[in-house]
Amino acid sequence: MAKLEFNNESTYKKFLEGGKEAEFDRLFDKAVEEVKKGFGKKYPMYIGGSEVFAQEQLEERSPINKDIVIGYFQKGLRSHAREAINAAKNAFRDWAALDYRKRVEIFKKAAEIFSAEKFTVAAILSYENGKSRYESIGEVDEAIDFLNYYANEMQNNKGYLRKTVIRQSSARVNSGFQGAPGSEEKITIYMKPYGVFGVIAPFNFPISISVGMSTGALITGNTVVFKPSSTDNMSMLTGLKIYEIFTRAGVPKGVFNYVTGPGSEVGDEIVTSDSVSGIVFTGSKSTGLEMVAKTYSSGKQKVFIVEMGGKNPTIVSKYADIADAVDGIVSAAFGFAGQKCSALSRVYVNESIKEKFISALMEKTRTLKIGNPLEKENYVGPLISESAYRRYVEYVEKGKAAGNLIYGGKRADVGLNGFYVEPTILEIKHENEIMHKELFVPILAIDYYKDFDDALYKANDVEYGLTAGLYSKNKKEIGKFIDSIEAGVVYVNRRISATTGAIVGAHTFVGWKGSGLTGKGTGSRNYLQQFLREQSVAVVK
Template structure:
């Protein structure tokens, strides 16, 4: 398996890396295990210092790191810079709040005393995606390192320079060798690693298939796991919504990162009363966007992450249109060098069509018109996914009532689904389980140890 940077702007190879041999892999796991034996006893002050130093280095290297993201997976440079900013906020957030989150918690008892002490558990193996190559790692690494665990990361094979850069940042920040370890491996090696007694937990962000495979391996070996998988977020616009805000949020929510986000607003569900007006404004915002080099600041439409990504989306759109859906705008790959696909809106999508049931991981919005609020909720819930979602209405109590009925891990009112260090992130149904970020994210891989004192 090639571990290689291929620039999706021109589909040219940039750099290749060798996969670890069995001997090299064993050496890295042994080093991580040795690091854990001392890191678990490190002070919160020491852990805080490390995370803040990583954040500081990322601030200094922001331009370099952002360009690396753009070259490896095609993200618009302004969005790559925003990703680095988000990482910085995640590292600083856990540096500032980690100790408080993990402090002893008293348990009310009738006699004597009891409390819960959060203790680290060991090496946490992370399998990370290419779409947010720095940020997704940060939200897994920061809380766990602050908790006293150590991290081993098998990153996506198409972002190896980002993968190596993260490890280099930790080493430059003064992390003992093994506290953060990058593993150049094929996905096929993950199930075998789950058998290693030194691996205490496993976390994956990625596809349903990859999540199912990791969960099976983790379960078979009695390892705790966290899965953040796909999504097909419903974006519900009620008739009393602020239309301009809803349209603006739909464009950003669906086409940010070229639609390559698990929480992208993939299903736009609009009440009939305002559906035509919404669709007209939505379409008009996509017309005339500048296509070009993602490294140039004025580019508005860049490439997808890879040629494979374009082919997958092209197939999904063709199948959906062949089954009777209509293309409002876009609908095909661009006739130019690189992994480009047109920003697309599909309508008249019915149950049984590809776009109705599958996650389309790219710049394709599925537009649905419904007669009322009840129909919007029913359509939102008619999905195997349950990650995020949005509700737009000027009546906040009404929006909360709708949000409470949507079967998903997160619902945002009057804004598209987003990620912040202080908000728990995660889903339900086939979108996975467990939570990242906030206080909940640091509690996933700790031993909540009861200490009981007799009266």
């Protein structure tokens, strides 16, 4: 095979650049009408390629309007998780032995199917977690990008196999020792899959992150037990679409198993099972570290590839273009109602531009329309659940008590049975809990600084290290920021978004400190090797 080139999907950009925005909207609106006709059905789990039903079911409702029942899914138990693990274990040997080029073909095919059905998948996604059409299409594009990028990486690296030779020496010794002369050795360095991976997915990117994690495990020869978010924040129908598309693309029975159910049952069984070799997870730091601790404290050993959220800062210098800074900050803080691990939640502003910045920030935030995200004019959709709403109320009240509420802070009445809230801006000191705790709601906290070094200290003074932004035209400040910021994904003077929107193949998405474990990022050249273990094989003639 020739070396594969990678190109991002970029659906909306292509429609917009082609003067076809109306066609984009028509296709999305048509998909919305079609997918809602199928809501309310009962769906099975899929284990070893077969439909499996549990005694109890989970009812999934749309956060857009809680009156909409998306579907009824199975409340899987530990026994179902064990069954899925056994199916994946039994399928592992044949899947691992399959030529990597065959696996590349399968996932290229999956990318083609996602691309052909992107508006349908995006419409389901919007109903399921409340994203706008632009966010949803962007997420489906990212899933397609992961499929194509990882397929290219497997092919371009020839399955990560390397060969070398130690030449025969003319000298001989009676007994061997380190570095002794000997016969010719032909050495092959293999990168081999571990076995069964548990893929535990989040609600907020149930297509792109789920596809990215699953593809990473599968294309390298591992088998998977996949658990979508199945309790408070449900995203089970998009998970089922992934299973269906992978199956249609040619993933064999038992290689990818779809199991729904609570984390206390299904998730815990996956984490504690001796037959599961690795866990790939995106979610909270507390859950991620709890899984690691439970595994290693019991004497077990697994591979953990986890991304655990962030508390992402942006610094606005006195040398900033304020208009660019405000655009990027509002997008990063309030897009998808702040429910992204990369969302901006704290800003440090130079005191000399305080009034000008706050005025521009409030003016921009006022333009954001809150409401049904299926309607194109609305930017801020619903919170995913009542628990998220309660968290929003709690920290708005704490912010008002400890600082100054300068915008928002209330529930928004949009005429729908959902948890819609106003984007909220607080002035609060860096030492406050709100500046340090990941909230996953649209609350932006602002503090001020005199000295740039103080701003850098505050930006780094949290347990997380996922994304970070800077707005400054001063080269010295930019250089110091890049040298000193403790985050894996860093943006400088990015108007489109201060901290969100990493592009597969361009930005590595990786967490430092409490935001990750391996220091290797998704959508990068280093990602797939985490799912493989090295083996050196030397053969003497």
